[in-house]
Amino acid sequence: MKKGPYCILKWIASRTSKVTVRPGISDIITLYLQTKIIKMFTGVRAGLIALLTGVFMLVSTGVKGQISTGQLGGAEDEPELNAIQTAVPFLSIAPDSRAGGMGDAGVASTPDVNSQHWNIGKYAFLDSKGGFAISYTPWLRNLIPDINLAYLTGFFRIDEQQVISTSLRYFSLGNITFTNIDGSFAGQYNPNEFAVDAGYSRLFTDNFSGGIAFRFIRSDLTSGQATSDGQDTRAGISFAADLGFYYQNEVNVGSSDGEWAAGISLTNMGTPISYTVDADKTPIPTNLRIGGRFLYNIDEYNSVAFHADLNKLLVPTPPVKDFNADSSDLVVVRGKEPPGSTVLGM
Secondary structure, eight states, rough: OOHHHHHHHHHHHHHHTTTOOOOHHHHHHHHHOOOOHHHSSOOOOHHHHHHHHHHHHHHOOOOOOOHHHHHTTOOTTSSSOOOOOOGGGGGSSSSSSHHHHSSSOOOOOOOOHHHHHHGGGGGGOOOEEEEHHHHEEEOOOTTTTTOOOEEEEEEOOOOSEEEEEEEEEEEOOOOEEEEEEESSSEEEEHHHHHHEEEEEEEEESSSSEEEEEEEEEEEESTOOOOTSSSSSSEEEEEEEEEEEEEEEEEEEETTTEEEEEEEEEEEEEEBBBSSSSSOOOBBBEEEEEEEEEEEOOSSSEEEEEEEEEEEEEEOOOOOEEEEOTTTTTTTOOOEEOOSHHHHOOO
C-alpha cells in the first residue's frame, strides 16, 4: 500500500516522538552557566548597587605634574612655586598601622578603635562595650633618630545608640640646638606638639551614623626663644572640631554576600596659630575627606575589600604680592591674604 504525503508526515512525526535525546557535555555546561547567571542576578537592586560601588572603587584618575628647574630656582620667565603651608602638620599623620598600610584610606573603612582620627561617626557601629589602643610611630627615622609620634585613643558605649570617645596625640621633634643670629650656641631644647580631644557619636538609623569631636592643640616649637628682630615667641594654641558621617549596608552578590559603605569627614576646623604677638597667623590643616568601601565575602573565612578616599585641604594658598604698575601699590597677584576666621579660610 502506497503512503500519501499526509501519511508519510504522520509516520515521521510518530517516529520522531519516540527518539530519546541525550544531552552532551556542551549542553550540560550551558545549562550550568545559565543557572548561575540567573541566580547571580536574582537581586537586581543589590546587583546595581554593587556594580556602581565597584566602578567607583576601581576607576582611578592619574594626574602627572612636572616641575621645571626654573620654578624651583625662581627664574624670571617662570613663576615660583607657592606651596600651601599649615601649622601643626602632625595632625595629618596616620596614627595607626592599619590605615597607614592602606595608603591612609580610613573614612569609610570598617569601624575600629582608631576611628577618632578618620571618621568620628564610625564609632556608633562598633559592637563592643569599649576599648582602647596605643600606637608609637618613629617618624623619618632614617634621617633623624629622635622624632616620633605617640597616640592613645579609646571609646566607651553608653547604650545601643551612643558612644563617647577620646584621644591624645603627642609629637616630639627630638633635641634641637638653637643658635642666635651670629651662630652662637643659644641652648638645646626638645620642641613638641600635642592635641587632646573628646568626641560623641550616635546611630541615627540602622545604617547611618554621625559624630562630632572637639580638640585642643598646643604647639611649642621655640621654647620661648626670641626671634632675630627681638620678638618674644610663645607656644601656639588652637581649638578645633571634627564632624563625620558614615553609612553602611549589606548587599547580595550572586551566591555570596558583601557590604558597601560611604563616609564623609571634616577634620581640624579650627582657629589659626601664631607663635609671636605680631606675626600673621598660620591656618591649621583643615581637611575634607570623602570615601567609599566595597567588601565581598569570598567564603566564611576570607573576604576582599576595595577602598577609595578623596582628600581636599581646605586651606587658602599663601599670597604672592607684586607692585601694581599703575598705582605702585603692593597687591596680591596670586593666593589669598591670611583669613580672619576659620570659615573664611575654608
